[in-house]
Amino acid sequence: MEKRIRLAFLALLVTLIVGTVGLILTEHLSLAQAIFLTVQTVTTVGYGDIEVHSNSGHALLVLLMLGGVGVMLYFAGLMMAFMIEGELAGAYGRRKMNKKILNLQDHIIVCGAGRVGRQILYRLREEGASCVVIEKQEDLANQFVEEGFLVINSDATHDETLKRARIDKAKGLITALPEDSLNVFVTLSAKGLNPAIHVVARMDELETEKKLLRAGADKVISPAILGAWRMAMSILKPVSVEYIDTVIHDHNIAMDMEELRINKSSCLVGKTLVNSGIKQRTGAMVMAIVRENQVISNPAAEEMILEGDLLIVFGLREQLHRLEDVAANLIKLDLENI
Template sequence: MGLAFLALLVTLILGTAGIMLTEHFSFAQAFYLTVQTITTVGYGDIEVHTEAGHTFLVFLMMGGVGVMLYFAGLMMAFLVEGQLAGVYGRRKMNKKIEQLKEHIIVCGAGRVGRQVLNRLRKEGATFVVIEQQEDLITELIEEGFLVIHSDATQDETLKKAGIDKAKGLITALPEDSLNVFVTLTAKGLNPGIQVVARMDKLESEKKLLRAGADKVISPAVLGGWRMAMSILKPISVEYLETVIHDHNIEMEMVELRVDDGSCLVGKTLSTSGIKQQTGAMILAILRNNQVISNPGAEEEIWQGDLLIVLGLREQLHRLEQVAANITKFSIADKTNSSGLKEEVLG
């Protein structure tokens, strides 16, 4: 399209200049006669008097009309096929991507990546996807996803996706080597970003961790574990899936970060009032990269602890109110690499 417009512009410039030189017309007359010629309108209100002018116009008719017809054909195709609307939509989408902050970048929208996108959308997360395959891009745009059509391994692509403002990146490309490269690139551009990487081969885990991935997940391993447990402990698996994935119930599992100044610091689980006043259940405590599973009532809460809490939505909301009544308290939504909601108790 750009080349056709350039050819038309050059034709108009050459035609106007040639008529001005051969017929000594003014710029307005020469331009008017050039447009008449290439559009085949030919009002006949301007006459050519010299042989040089006639000769020049013959060549202008032969070449200029062809350029004009080619340009007009492309314009019709552009409008009929809806490309004009597509360009406008792409610009609008790019502006939305530029305004993203604290979002998640998803690299790859294949089988695994598509499941990631669906889950992020259900959780209400803000994210953008990078994909190269044209057919997948068309489907994603039609479904309302923010999409960048480019190579995720390139620095400029990640910069366009707002890597410097993003809080997390999920690389779900089909090859482990590509995921390693994306992880290295992402950590180089934003060392503090949380990276979750997909792996197919078990030997790739160490490479991805060395590249800077915070979490490495194998769909094959998770799928195999789930299938085995569905046979061995079907009721337990079904219950966990219902709690975590079923949005028709109000049960949620969240992570609560105990911040400096929280009313919970220094208290045990029994004296904190979490269970007694809210009904929410503390499943585990993550402390200094160690997990305390099924903590006892006398387990003390430390600053920086990550409490994994299970409860109904109203119970979790009550936990917020209880803490707010005891001392100055704030809860800020956050998403970590595990995909659970993380909230900060301060």
């Protein structure tokens, strides 16, 4: 619609210029008189206060009546439809949303807003993560726009679409398209445009996992396998599964899990877990330490915290916030009284 309006406006502008110049040359009118008579003609107003005397002038006005009036009516019809259908507001909203997307940094791109992608987006919103969704189906895209998400209504397999989503500035991409082949293609494109981006890919068929990993996916997840595992555990260990679900999904319980990177300036560097005071002062529990791609699960109290370690911690949200300050060396623990 916007393209047609631009073309119609251009045609109308050309018609007005041709009519104005033609009347100046044929009738020797002033610029103001020529513009006035041309607009009178194409708008079918016709006050009759300016007379045309030459045959060439009459011929020009006939052409304006036949062609110009048609162009004017077509443009007016498009504008009326544009406003009635609410596309004017939609176009303004899209431009505003595109500006927000252009300013994104360290965001997450979600390709596909189907059943899986929808749940991903809702979870990311709950966690306060900045994200943009790419969805090909217009009705789904409009639905998520109404829900306040940043949406690009296009094909995620196109490089240009990923560039519009600011993939060069994104920290992660989740491809949750319904076909494994499309997820492989998106992964290849994403890694080609930004080799450092972290890609999580959805798979349905088991044999697709190796292809996605070869394409550059950092993590491959099957919703079917995860769902089956959870259903089996719900039968075998119902209390444990219910507890985990309550902790993770119940918003009335402010429990959460966090990943904390230890920088060289942190006051925790060089201390053991027992001497760090993490548990004693913050209440958070260190579940694991990731060190040079090695995972140390349930680390011992004597395990030393080194620069570059990634601590996986569990606790109440306020405990995790306090530990974030500690890890960033914003708060020094009083270790002498521990």
